[in-house]
Amino acid sequence: MSSKTPPTLVQLARRSLLKDEALTISALQHLPMELFPPLFKDAFNSKQHKILREMVAAWPFPCLPVGALMTTPDLEILKTVLDGLDLLMTQKDQPRMWKLQVLDLRDANHNFWNVWAGIWDGVCFPDISQPQPLMYHPIQQGKQSLTIKINLSMNPGNISEYNEYFYQWSMERKDVVQVNCQKIEIWTNPVYYSTYLQDVVELSSIQELEVYKHCDLNTLAMIAPGLGQMTNLQKLLLNDIHMSLEWLGNKKIEDWCVSMIIPQFSKLHKLQHLYLNDVCFVNKCLDQVLRSLESPLETLAITRCKLTESHMSCLSECPRLHQLTHLDLSGTDFINSSYKFLGRLLGRLTATLQKLKLKGCMIVDFQINVLLPALSRCSQLTEVDFQMNFLSMDILKKLLQHTANLRQLTRERYPAPYEVYDEFGNVLPQKFVQQCSELMVTLNVIRQPKEICFVSNICAGCGGFCVYKFGAILCLCWQSERSLLDSEKGKPELK
Numbered sequence: 030m031s032s033k034t035p036p037t038l039v040q041l042a043r044r045s046l047l048k049d050e051a052l053t054i055s056a057l058q059h060l061p062m063e064l065f066p067p068l069f070k071d072a073f074n075s076k077q078h079k080i081l082r083e084m085v086a087a088w089p090f091p092c093l094p095v096g097a098l099m100t101t102p103d104l105e106i107l108k109t110v111l112d113g114l115d116l117l118m119t120q121k122d123q124p125r126m127w128k129l130q131v132l133d134l135r136d137a138n139h140n141f142w143n144v145w146a147g148i149w150d151g152v153c154f155p156d157i158s159q160p161q162p163l164m165y166h167p168i169q170q171g172k173q174s175l176t177i178k179i180n181l182s183m184n185p186g187n188i189s190e191y192n193e194y195f196y197q198w199s200m201e202r203k204d205v206v207q208v209n210c211q212k213i214e215i216w217t218n219p220v221y222y223s224t225y226l227q228d229v230v231e232l233s234s235i236q237e238l239e240v241y242k243h244c245d246l247n248t249l250a251m252i253a254p255g256l257g258q259m260t261n262l263q264k265l266l267l268n269d270i271h272m273s274l275e276w277l278g279n280k281k282i283e284d285w286c287v288s289m290i291i292p293q294f295s296k297l298h299k300l301q302h303l304y305l306n307d308v309c310f311v312n313k314c315l316d317q318v319l320r321s322l323e324s325p326l327e328t329l330a331i332t333r334c335k336l337t338e339s340h341m342s343c344l345s346e347c348p349r350l351h352q353l354t355h356l357d358l359s360g361t362d363f364i365n366s367s368y369k370f371l372g373r374l375l376g377r378l379t380a381t382l383q384k385l386k387l388k389g390c391m392i393v394d395f396q397i398n399v400l401l402p403a404l405s406r407c408s409q410l411t412e413v414d415f416q417m418n419f420l421s422m423d424i425l426k427k428l429l430q431h432t433a434n435l436r437q438l439t440r441e442r443y444p445a446p447y448e449v450y451d452e453f454g455n456v457l458p459q460k461f462v463q464q465c466s467e468l469m470v471t472l473n474v475i476r477q478p479k480e481i482c483f484v485s486n487i488c489a490g491c492g493g494f495c496v497y498k499f500g501a502i503l504c505l506c507w508q509s510e511r512s513l514l515d516s517e518k519g520k521p522e523l524k
Contacts, residue, residue, distance in 0.1 A: 070142060082113040096138075183215045207231055232258040238264070260299070262300055305331050316343040342370050378407065407435065411440065456495045
């Protein structure tokens with residue numbers, strides 16, 4: 030006997046409907062609203078586009094979260110759903126039947142479909158017939174407006190046709206459709222997509238903006254006015270932003286770019302998370318950026334740059350940074366005298382800081398000593414990362430001892446002591462295990478760590494990194510993860 034549960038009468042009825050498209054479409058006006066979500070999901074999974082189109086136009090709820098059903102952006106589904114909206118907007122003789130207010134194309138609101146799926150299993154479900162508070166146009170010239178929610182990843186390698194179709198469709202219906210975009214990732218040609226944003230997206234709806242390395246400084250300056258209109262922006266990530274080769278060394282152009290970009294920060298009143306990763310204007314204008322901030326930040330990442338003593342002084346004194354929960358200065362080259370200001374900043378974050386990343390900052394023993402008093406009082410820390418710095422065995426023991434009161438630490442990354450290298454900088458595996466084991470003994474006397482590892486510099490054997498974790502030393506390279514101590518004898522030893 031099969032243990033498979035037989036289909037319910039309702040499931041059989043849905044299957045029967047979907048076998049006859051004409052019957053299904055004609056029955057939509059009389060279909061109980063409770064049947065719409067499971068029937069829509071069935072039609073979606075079986076790619077019955079004609080039925081989906083008609084169901085969009087007849088949708089009995091204020092919100093249709095179709096994006097939750099798409100594992101990846103699907104151009105054919107997008108066309109079908111937008112055709113359904115067109116059909117809905119042509120039903121001028123039945124405005125009272127228009128229930129749909131929001132089409133949600135984001136990968137969100139999964140609970141909607143899960144709740145309705147549970148109805149047939151007797152699961153108690155909440156009232157989800159009303160949408161969350163929304164931004165949408167009022168009725169314009171007798172036409173009711175629709176809001177479309179979408180997150181855009183502007184990477185032409187995989188979904189350019191999806192974005193292009195949506196852009197053209199939205200442009201032609203600007204008078205009745207408002208596009209709200211919570212998150213935008215720009216990977217290529219920001220000039221083109223700045224037009225996309227200004228023509229289609231309601232800029233005040235954007236809460237997260239991530240701009241990656243294909244955007245140079247002069248292009249960022251050109252789209253800066255749009256940035257200033259993102260008044261609800263909470264997260265801004267700029268990554269690998271430099272002057273283009275065409276204008277490299279042209280100080281006049283560089284100054285113009287900076288003058289266009291920096292003032293926009295003062296308009297971002299809700300900004301909470303700021304990431305400036307390898308951004309060229311940080312080296313000269315960080316103090317201007319910090320003075321422009323209008324709201325307290327929760328996250329600040331300034332990585333792969335050079336910070337002067339003046340910059341560090343400004344960081345330590347900026348009133349908008351004294352409630353940080355995440356601080357990432359990885360890859361930052363400090364001058365020696367700057368560490369007193371970093372220590373001062375940590376001293377002001379003892380009640381809030383949860384994540385501290387100082388990876389690859391060229392920190393040496395005497396500099397870490399400056400940070401220890403403040404670090405030991407950051408009682409909310411859950412994660413620290415000191416990898417790729419140059420610390421001795423003695424100072425690492427001292428660092429671990431100063432974490433005695435940091436009982437909430439769940440993830441710790443430390444550099445291997447420099448005693449584990451030979452005169453050529455190659456890792457000595459036996460010494461690596463011995464030294465790291467000794468450090469673990471030191472730490473276990475103080476507290477019980479949850480997740481901790483010690484990481485070397487580049488491994489000469491494979492070009493990866495040696496990692497001491499869970500009592501063993503591993504070599505992490507592009508090809509594999511293996512134990513150095515248990516490697517085959519025929520492979521070259523690390524000496």
